[in-house]
Amino acid sequence: MEFFIDTANPNEIRKAFEMGVIDGVTTNPTLISKENRDFLPLVREICEIIKGLPISLEVLSLKSEGMIEEARNLAEIGNNVVVKIPMTAEGLRAIKTLGAEGIKTNTTLVFSPTQALLAAKAGTTYVSPFIGRLDDISQTGMDLVEQIVAIFKNYRFGSKVIVSSIRHPIHVVEAALIGADVATIPYKVIDQLVQHPLTDIGIEKFLEDWKKVPKR
Ligand code: E4P
DSSP states (O other), X not given: OEEEEEOOOHHHHHHHHHHTOOOEEEOOXXXXXXXXXXXXXXXXXXXXXXXXXXXXXXXXXXXXXXXXXXXXXXXXXXXXXXXXXXXXHHHHHHHHHHHHTTOOEEEEEEOSHHHHHHHHHXXXXXXXXXXXXHHHTTSOHHHHHHHHHHHHHXXXXXXXXXXXXXXXXXXXXXXXXXXXXXXXXXXHHHHHHHOOHHHHHHHHHHHHHHTTSOOO
């Protein structure tokens, strides 16, 4: 299972990358806006840190022509750039064209299995079901991941499933049990994955006991 980090914060990306468990980065306009910095220098700094790993950057146009133009510009930043396209009819058209040009896409804001199926048929590289936002409105987001993974397996679609809008470690465990390709995880949750109080207690006890070992 691949782990992407869901942030545009260079410090968080650096810390997670140094842990050695990060396979890519996802951003969105909200995450970029939180950094309060010019877009291009920020993205270039992130690209320096992640050294060729995939980074998803989102288009803002609503029409396919605009999405395609933006995507071509974003793809110029580096060949690790994956262009995030919203799941709309215009988006599907853009995905098809971009795929033919060899530009990787991540279909974002996916909330139903039919949307995922359409994105896969259009040839998207990744689909991003937003499970936390479904949980927020009392629908079990992980059910959607289960459906998409089964559908893609049935028809051997090459598109990868990125479990997105992750809110806590149980989401990561459930995504892994289902066999999703990728989980994109906020830094705070990556940190929570590391921690266990029994690990801390165990280390403390071993260090204490080591003091009792005679040293010559
Ligand atoms: C995914 O690529 C999105 O950036 C992200 O997971 C959205 O998460 P949110 O619902 O917590 O904003």
